[in-house]
Amino acid sequence: MDTGSLDRLRTVIGVLDENLTTIARELSLSTRIDGTKIVLSGEAAEAGASVIRSLLTVVDAGELIDKSSLLYCISLAREGDGEEFGAALKDVVAVTSRGKPVKCKTLGQQHYVAAMRENTVTFGTGPAGTGKTYLAVSYAVACYKSKLVEKIILTRPAVEAGEKLGFLPGDLQTKVDPYLRPLYDALQELFGLETYAKLMEKGVIEVAPLAYMRGRTLSNAFVILDEAQNATREQMKMFLTRLGEGSKMVVTGDLTQTDLPDGKSSGLAHAVNVLKDVEDIAVVRLTERDVVRHPLVMAIVRAYERDEQRREDVRKRKGEKR
Numbered sequence: 001m002d003t004g005s006l007d008r009l010r011t012v013i014g015v016l017d018e019n020l021t022t023i024a025r026e027l028s029l030s031t032r033i034d035g036t037k038i039v040l041s042g043e044a045a046e047a048g049a050s051v052i053r054s055l056l057t058v059v060d061a062g063e064l065i066d067k068s069s070l071l072y073c074i075s076l077a078r079e080g081d082g083e084e085f086g087a088a089l090k091d092v093v094a095v096t097s098r099g100k101p102v103k104c105k106t107l108g109q110q111h112y113v114a115a116m117r118e119n120t121v122t123f124g125t126g127p128a129g130t131g132k133t134y135l136a137v138s139y140a141v142a143c144y145k146s147k148l149v150e151k152i153i154l155t156r157p158a159v160e161a162g163e164k165l166g167f168l169p170g171d172l173q174t175k176v177d178p179y180l181r182p183l184y185d186a187l188q189e190l191f192g193l194e195t196y197a198k199l200m201e202k203g204v205i206e207v208a209p210l211a212y213m214r215g216r217t218l219s220n221a222f223v224i225l226d227e228a229q230n231a232t233r234e235q236m237k238m239f240l241t242r243l244g245e246g247s248k249m250v251v252t253g254d255l256t257q258t259d260l261p262d263g264k265s266s267g268l269a270h271a272v273n274v275l276k277d278v279e280d281i282a283v284v285r286l287t288e289r290d291v292v293r294h295p296l297v298m299a300i301v302r303a304y305e306r307d308e309q310r311r312e313d314v315r316k317r318k319g320e321k322r
Helices: 006-013 013-025 045-060 065-079 082-090 105-117 134-146 172-191 192-203 233-240 265-276 295-320
Strands: 030-034 037-043 092-095 100-104 121-125 151-156 205-209 221-225 246-252 281-285
Touching: 006 037, 006 045, 013 030, 013 045, 013 065, 030 295, 037 045, 045 065, 045 082, 045 092, 082 100, 082 105, 092 134, 100 134, 105 121, 105 134, 105 281, 121 265, 134 172, 134 221, 134 246, 151 172, 151 233, 172 192, 172 205, 192 205, 205 281, 233 246, 233 265, 246 265, 265 281
Parallel strands: 121 246, 121 281, 151 205, 151 221, 221 246
Antiparallel strands: 030 037, 092 100
C-alpha cells in the first residue's frame, strides 16, 4: 500500500509506529515499511489496506489521527465500509466563529446530517458523545446563515437526574439555565459571543424549557428538542404539533438515559416507533461506533450496554420460571 510520500507515511504510521502496531494487532497482520509503502501480510491484508486508505483520507482532510479515529477506521474495515469514510470527512456542516469547519467524523453522523437536510422532522437517538446535539445546532446555524430559516429555537425538558426545579434558587429562567448550558455553549462557539448575544437580544435565538412551547405555532424556524428521552408522550405530541410553515424540527435523545419518574414512559421512544414510517420524517439511530469523544467513553457505553443486556436476560429468565 503506497502512501505517496514520506510525510504522509509518517503521519499514518504514527509516533514510534504506534498506529501501525495497533492495526497489526487488531487485524492479526504482519507489517513492514518499504520506502513510502506499507506492506501488509495476513488473511486480513485487504482490511488492513482499507484502514490505511481511510487514514490517508483523514490526513488529506486536514484532520488528526487520534486513537478514536484509528479504532473507528479499523471497525469500518472489518465490516467492509471503509471506502465510504472519505465522503463523511469532506462533509462540512457549518463553520465556527473562528473559521474551523464542523465536519462529520463517522458514517452515522453523515447519515444524520443528510437526514436533517432532506427531511422536515428528524429524530436522532444514540449514546453520549455521538454529536447528536452539536451537529443539530451546527446545521441550524448553517440554515440561519443561509437564510433558510429566520430564527433558531432550542428547548429541553426540565427534568434531570432526580433534581426538582422548585428546590433551585432564582426565577424560572435561572432555574432552567443549567439544563440548557450545552446549547448555549454550542451556539456561542458557532456564532461567536458578541453575535450570539445580539441574536439572543433580538429574539432570533430562543432557548427555553419545553413547557414554553405550549400553545405556539413555530414557523420559519429551526427547532431542536434536546434530551427528548425525558419528554412524556403528551409533551412530545405537543411539541411536534407546534410545527409551522417553513420550519424544520430535530429531536435528539439517548433512550438509555431516561430520568422520568416511575410510571412515566418516554415520549421519544413512543414517537420513534409511531412515526418511523411517516413521509418527511427520518429516524437516525447513532451507536457507540459514532462516539467521537475520548475512546474511554466508547468503552463505558459498551460496558453499560452489556450490563443492561445482562439485566434484561435475568428478567426474561425469571419471567420464564414463573
